[in-house]
Amino acid sequence: MSGRPDAVPAAAAPLLRLSGLRHGWPGEARDVLDIDTLDLAAGQTAFVRGPSGCGKSTLLALIAGVQRARAGSVELLGQDWAGLSGSACDRRRADHIGIVFQQFNLLPYLSVLDNVLLPCRLSALRASRAGADAATRERSARELLDRVGLRGELATRRADRLSVGQQQRVAAARALVGAPELVLADEPTSALDETRRDAFMDLLLGACAEAGSTLVFVSHDARLAPRFDRVIDLPTLNRAATAEEAA
Ligand SMILES: Nc1ncnc2c1ncn2[C@@H]1O[C@H](COP(=O)(O)OP(=O)(O)OP(=O)(O)O)[C@@H](O)[C@H]1O
Numbered sequence: 001m002s003g004r005p006d007a008v009p010a011a012a013a014p015l016l017r018l019s020g021l022r023h024g025w026p027g028e029a030r031d032v033l034d035i036d037t038l039d040l041a042a043g044q045t046a047f048v049r050g051p052s053g054c055g056k057s058t059l060l061a062l063i064a065g066v067q068r069a070r071a072g073s074v075e076l077l078g079q080d081w082a083g084l085s086g087s088a089c090d091r092r093r094a095d096h097i098g099i100v101f102q103q104f105n106l107l108p109y110l111s112v113l114d115n116v117l118l119p120c121r122l123s124a125l126r127a128s129r130a131g132a133d134a135a136t137r138e139r140s141a142r143e144l145l146d147r148v149g150l151r152g153e154l155a156t157r158r159a160d161r162l163s164v165g166q167q168q169r170v171a172a173a174r175a176l177v178g179a180p181e182l183v184l185a186d187e188p189t190s191a192l193d194e195t196r197r198d199a200f201m202d203l204l205l206g207a208c209a210e211a212g213s214t215l216v217f218v219s220h221d222a223r224l225a226p227r228f229d230r231v232i233d234l235p236t237l238n239r240a241a242t243a244e245e246a247a
Contacts, residue, residue: 013078015044015214016074016214018039019073020037021074022240032240035239038237044230046232065093094119099175110158111158112155115174120137147207148173148200149199150166181213187218189224197221201224215228
């Protein structure tokens with residue numbers, strides 16, 4: 001896997017800074033999230049926990065600039081999403097963020113390899129970090145697939161011909177290709193058995209450490225929490241949490 005020579009040093013401003021963040025969904029009487037501050041440094045790994053419906057996926061969507069906050073700011077690499085146009089947000093997301101969605105969001109008609117290489121097609125920056133030419137980038141993608149146990153013929157198979165657990169691993173390899181500064185993962189181990197889950201975590205944490213990427217990882221699986229630098233209990237951080245969520 002290729003490294004990232006232009007990584008932000010750990011001593012610099014936080015990679016991610018949330019301040020005065022409030023978000024509510026249209027038609028909902030109360031805010032889902034009300035977070036005073038949250039800073040994550042470059043290379044820091046955070047496990048986000050909280051009961052179903054407490055706003056974990058919403059938080060990731062705000063961090064990724066997919067949702068706009070009602071108030072406050074979400075700064076990635078010192079830039080607030082609020083100041084950017086929709087297309088600028090898309091470019092910035094492709095350049096700097098790898099995302100493992102809950103539903104994986106693979107393109108079913110593309111091969112496994114082409115799915116992993118997708119961020120390199122959407123971002124020249126990610127492509128340059130993955131390798132100087134197409135052959136090197138393909139080697140990077142195959143190396144990531146190899147590390148999640150998807151070898152040989154599986155790399156060229158259509159994505160919709162994979163099991164759910166295999167798709168989950170492809171989604172992780174895609175998030176990691178081209179060493180993005182920030183990796184967001186929403187319950188990425190839910191379809192994996194124990195052995196696969198441990199291998200998956202080794203890959204995710206190992207690749208983030210190698211690239212100096214910050215990782216925000218949402219999961220209900222409390223056994224994984226000790227592997228992270230920091231555990232964020234969302235109902236404790238979130239001033240909009242109900243007493244039930246905070247209990
Ligand atoms: N697109 C949406 N439109 C309206 N309300 C939404 C939308 N997405 C989520 N919500 C609401 O926001 C709240 C938080 O949802 P969210 O998906 O962020 O929770 P979560 O902690 O990720 O839950 P889970 O652990 O079940 O995935 C819930 O009350 C949910 O109903």
